[in-house]
Amino acid sequence: MSSQFSVVGSPVKNVQLLSHVTGATQYVDEISFPGMLWVKAVRSPVARGRIKKIDTSKAEKLPGVVRIITAKDVPNNIHVNMAGIGIGPPDEPVLPESEVNYKGEAICLVVAKDEETAAKGAQLVEVEIEELPPVLDMEEALKPGAPVITKWGINAFIYGSGMDGATRPGRPGRPFFLVKRGDVEAAFKRADYVVEGSYLIPPIEHAPIEPHVCVAKPEPGQRLTIYTTTQAPYFVRDNVATILKIPASNIRVVAPAVGGGFGGKVDPEFEMQVAVAAMCVGRPVKWRWTREEEFTVSTTRPAVKIEIQDALSSDGLILGRKARLLHDSGAYTRTSPYGVIKATVNLSGPYQIPNVYYEGYCVYTNRQPSSAMRGYGVFEVSYAVELQIERDARKLGIDSWEFRFKNAYKNGQVSATGRLIDDAYLIEVMKEAAALAGVSLPSHLLQMSSWG
Amino acid sequence: MRIRFKLDGQDVEVDVKHTDTLLKVLKDKIGVGSVNFGCGEGSCGACMVLINGRLRYSCLTLAGYVDGKEVTTVAGLARDGELSEIQKAFLENDAAQCGYCTPGMILTAKVLLEKNPTPSDEELFDALAGNLCRCTGYIPIINAIKSVAKR
Ligand code: FES
Ligand code: FES
Numbered sequence: 292m293s294s295q296f297s298v299v300g301s302p303v304k305n306v307q308l309l310s311h312v313t314g315a316t317q318y319v320d321e322i323s324f325p326g327m328l329w330v331k332a333v334r335s336p337v338a339r340g341r342i343k344k345i346d347t348s349k350a351e352k353l354p355g356v357v358r359i360i361t362a363k364d365v366p367n368n369i370h371v372n373m374a375g376i377g378i379g380p381p382d383e384p385v386l387p388e389s390e391v392n393y394k395g396e397a398i399c400l401v402v403a404k405d406e407e408t409a410a411k412g413a414q415l416v417e418v419e420i421e422e423l424p425p426v427l428d429m430e431e432a433l434k435p436g437a438p439v440i441t442k443w444g445i446n447a448f449i450y451g452s453g454m455d456g457a458t459r460p461g462r463p464g465r466p467f468f469l470v471k472r473g474d475v476e477a478a479f480k481r482a483d484y485v486v487e488g489s490y491l492i493p494p495i496e497h498a499p500i501e502p503h504v505c506v507a508k509p510e511p512g513q514r515l516t517i518y519t520t521t522q523a524p525y526f527v528r529d530n531v532a533t534i535l536k537i538p539a540s541n542i543r544v545v546a547p548a549v550g551g552g553f554g555g556k557v558d559p560e561f562e563m564q565v566a567v568a569a570m571c572v573g574r575p576v577k578w579r580w581t582r583e584e585e586f587t588v589s590t591t592r593p594a595v596k597i598e599i600q601d602a603l604s605s606d607g608l609i610l611g612r613k614a615r616l617l618h619d620s621g622a623y624t625r626t627s628p629y630g631v632i633k634a635t636v637n638l639s640g641p642y643q644i645p646n647v648y649y650e651g652y653c654v655y656t657n658r659q660p661s662s663a664m665r666g667y668g669v670f671e672v673s674y675a676v677e678l679q680i681e682r683d684a685r686k687l688g689i690d691s692w693e694f695r696f697k698n699a700y701k702n703g704q705v706s707a708t709g710r711l712i713d714d715a716y717l718i719e720v721m722k723e724a725a726a727l728a729g730v731s732l733p734s735h736l737l738q739m740s741s742w743g
Numbered sequence: 744m745r746i747r748f749k750l751d752g753q754d755v756e757v758d759v760k761h762t763d764t765l766l767k768v769l770k771d772k773i774g775v776g777s778v779n780f781g782c783g784e785g786s787c788g789a790c791m792v793l794i795n796g797r798l799r800y801s802c803l804t805l806a807g808y809v810d811g812k813e814v815t816t817v818a819g820l821a822r823d824g825e826l827s828e829i830q831k832a833f834l835e836n837d838a839a840q841c842g843y844c845t846p847g848m849i850l851t852a853k854v855l856l857e858k859n860p861t862p863s864d865e866e867l868f869d870a871l872a873g874n875l876c877r878c879t880g881y882i883p884i885i886n887a888i889k890s891v892a893k894r
Contacts, residue, residue, distance in 0.1 A: 304837070311842030312830040312849060314777025314818040321776045406771070500781045500789050500843045500877050550779065550789075550843030551877045582782040 307548060316548045319504045319520045320579060327506070328357055330568050330578040331409035332397035333416045334588070338425035338657040339440065340391050342418065345399055350415035355408035358572050359416065360400040362388040365567050366536045371624050372558055372662075375529045377456025382442060383623040383660075385534050385563045391420065392440055392622035393659050395588040397561075402568050402576060425657035429596060429617040432656050433466075440622065441655050448620070448628045448653035455628055466652065468628075468635045472707050473646030475602075478611025482602035486686045489598045490675035494591035494619070497664055501550020503580040503589060505562050507569035515569065516543045519562050522552040530559040531566045542566075554663035558590050558625050593627065593661035594619040595634070597675040601683050602646075607697050609683065611646035614638045616672070620653050621660035627653045633668030639707045640676035641717045642698040647707045695721060696736045701743070715741040746810040750775070751819030759806040765814070766790045766801040777818035777846050781875070788874030791847035792816050798854045800873075817846035820853070828891050829853050836887035840878035847874045852888045861892050 310316040333345075347359040362368055362384065371381040386399060401412035426432040432446040440446060443454075450468045453460025479485065505519040515535070521527050524544040532539040549556060561578060569576040580589070595618050602611040616634055620627035635651030680698075684691035699717040706712055718741045725732050747756045750773070759768050766783070769775040769792075781789030783802045790801040793815040794808075820827040826834070829852050839845040848871070855862060855870040862870065867888060876884060 302837075305840065307842060308834050308837065308839060311839040311845045312817070312826065312833045313821060314816055314846045316842045317776055318779065318843065320770060320780055321774060323771070323774060498877055499841070500787055500875060501779065501841070502781070549841060550781075551841045553877070579780065582784065582786070 318501060318548050318550050319506065319518050320501070322506050322518045322547070323577065324506070324508060324575040327575040327577055328402050328404060328572060329406045329409045330400050330402055330565060330576055331406070331413040332564070333399050333401065333413045333418060335391035335394055335396045335398055335420065337391065337420055337422045338394045338427065339423045339438070340420040341423060342387065342389055342391065342398065343421055344417075344419040346417040346419075347399070349417070350401060350412040353403075353408065353412050353415060355404040356401060356412040357404065358402045358568075359412070360386065360402065360564075360568050360571055362386045362399075364571050365534055367534050370530050370533050370563065372526055372530065372626050373456075373629060374533065375525070378454075378624075378628055379456065380443070380454050380624070381533075383625070385567060393657050395584070395659060396622070397564060400564055400568055402572055406579070427656055427658065429594070429619050429652075429654040429656060432654050433617075433652065440657060446655040448624070448631070448655075450628070468632050468651040468653075470635050470638065470647060470649040470651075470707050472709070473611070475611045475613055475646045475648040478646035479600075479602045479613075481604070482610055483605040484603040484686050486601045486603060486679070486683050487599070488675070488679045488682050490596070490678060492592075492595040492597075492671040492674060494594045494658075494661060495664060496586055496589070496591050497551070497553040497555030498585070499549075499551030499553060499555055502582060502585045503556070503561055504578065505565045506575060506577045507562070507565040508575040509569050509573055512541075513537050514541045514543070515566060516545060517562055517566060518545045518547065520549050520552075520556055521546050521559070521562070522549060522554070522556045523559070526557065527559045527562045531563055534563045535566060535570060554592075554665055554667065555589055557663040558660070560589060560660075588659055590621075590625065590660055590662035590664075592664035592667050593621075593630065593671075595671040597638075597672065599638075599675060599679045601679060603683055603687060605687070607687055607689055607694055609642060609644045609698050612639065612644045612649075613647075614649045616649070616651040617654050618652065618668075619658060619661055620655050621658040622655065623660045625660045625662040627661060630663070630668040634672050636708050637669050637672045638676065640673065640680070641700050641715075642676075642680070642695075643700050643704050644698075644707065649707070692721070692725065692730070692732060693736065696739055699741070701741050717741065744807065746807060748809045748811065749813040751777075751814070751816055761805070761807060763806045764802055765792070765799075765804040765806045765809055768806040769801060775816065775818075777816040779843050779846060781843070786875070787844070788847035788851065789844055791850045791874070793850055793854070798850060815850075817849050820849070827853070828894070829856065829888070832887040832891045833884075836883050836890060838879065838883040838887040844874060844876040844878075848876065848884055852891070856888070856891055862888075
């Protein structure tokens, strides 16, 4: 291999290594400007509530506090990450006007001469909140009569209604993403065995060693430069443009080295707030999240619940699969509807299952919003699918290697979503894996290939 | 109050508050890039420095404490443009991905190897207990330190 290619098969050096070992790598936290001010947020102490009153008078009197920013300072107080590619609806305020939907949601911002003064100022802001019953469990959120926390009357994203950017608006749609192929009911009637499994994946915090940090600097002529630790500068640019109501071309996003992202720095989760603050005070403004904010407010990998039912034949084939997937988006949309699509289309795993019926729900709860993390959607599903495969094999009383070889995708077959499979390599990969793990496979498996 | 100290061999003079941490002064007042903020509470090791040769969390050290002392960060380890052995080993072993933990890791490794040039695995893991890395999975870092220990 390595003789044929210059990159494939040979190690590539990290181009930043030299600057890393000499301490020369520049992260956002090193960026500062003369006259720069600092931001801290007043955060919601409850998971769900109605804001009755925000009293900033004491905080305003604190020497060094320059300005307190609330919802009314935001030119267009509603956004969604993926609006640029048509996925909506915008449902998240930069700063909430009347309702908070997760514990730790920023209610208002204190801009001050330094970090400590901003923090002290934030403690002096008095917020009166009427606590409302929160929805914290996905199954509860979907039950009729559950408190509704979205604007469209149901705690789930509606696919096929135009909200997803892929279908025309105005249709009723479904509260789940549907993947359907063949005749699943007939497959279950024909089955010799039915095996059920339920799988839970908890939320996971990315925990990069570098917390979120951003500096926004107003420039002459309604322009703005944003230095931020981000994996998605264009999301930042588009969301900031939307909420400031200025052209995206007025915004320059500088993304220096990122001290670990893992998907946790894909969402513009605080750049809009820093940008609004900077525009309001007309000076550079910096916000450096604490480790606590990183854990309690930043996005996580979603919590996911997956239920699978497999229809099996006694000769070891998966005849059909039904699955129901719940994906916890938290309080707002962010990138979850897209994550659910990825998850649902992958519920067959790398296996040929001719008859399927999958429902994928993007569920809203009063938790910190979840979003991207290292293959989110696919990763959770792979975990469930591979455990299910083990269960199936046990039920049939056959070796799970054998079961995987038998049901692996082969080239020329058609996937659950109707795609012609022309790049299947599972059988070859399993042979390699078995060799590496010191497992000796029986010869009838070793003779198999993805092309026959 | 005004403090004077040596930072990576250079004289520094700066006004600090009694409550300022060394990390705060290095980052927000002087603008040092070779020290990083990760937690501010002694859990991650991204902020590590040497104070008169001893390993310290700068986020848990009051700035006033370094008055008259020598503070060394990873930026001060190279001599006449020549990287130190441990820096070279990190380079060769790909022991950094995002690099945010690297300054602390290298200083910890340096101090360990000065005290104990041939650490056992257990002593090595023990020494690294105060430094978190979220990217590498630690193996390349451990390999880098072992490669110096062998030489
Ligand atoms: S910032 Fe000092 S140990 Fe984390
Ligand atoms: S290299 Fe990223 S935290 Fe260690």
